[in-house]
Amino acid sequence: MKIEELKTILKATVVVGEDQLDTVITGGGAAELMEDVLSAAAKGCALLTGATTARVMQTARVMQVGAVVIVRGKQPTEEVIKLARDFNIALLSTEYSLFVACGRLYMNGMRGLDGSW
Template sequence: MKISEIKEILKGRMLCGEDRMDAVIVAGGAADLMEDVLAAAAKGCVLLTGVTTDHVIRTSKIVGVETIVIVRGKNPPKEFIEMAKSFEIPLMVTEYSLFVACGRLYMNGIRGLDGSW
């Protein structure tokens, strides 16, 4: 699935990375604890989270997350968006809760990082 499709499914608003909308997402995961992301995320995945600290961007870069979705309509700080831009990680916001956003992606074909994909 492409980032553009995720944006459509989640009724997302891009904060940066509009030039990467054709990038392919291989799976998805959701976490607010970055140690969980380090343990389970895979290169080319989408990360859904409610956290807007620099740890999210740094962890995503280390793991190879392809795009980050911030849930519950949170407006991340300017520094967060600038860091995502500098690391070339597309960033979007959705009004959906973490649970609903994950469910919508799953219903549309994104599989989790637990081996079920």
């Protein structure tokens, strides 16, 4: 799935990364605790989270995440936006809850990172 499709499915706003909409996302995962991301994320995946701290982008960079989606209509701080630009990681925001956003992506073919199909 490309970031453009992810954007459409989640009715998301692209905060950073309009030039990355053709990037392919390898799967998806959701976490509020960045420690969970460190143990489960995969290169090129989408990370869905309600967290809006700089640590989200720092963790996304370490794990080579393809896109970060902030849920529940939360808006990232200027620091988070700057880091997304600096790290060249697409950053999106959706009004959907974490649960609903994950469900919508799953129903449209995105799979999780745990290997279950």
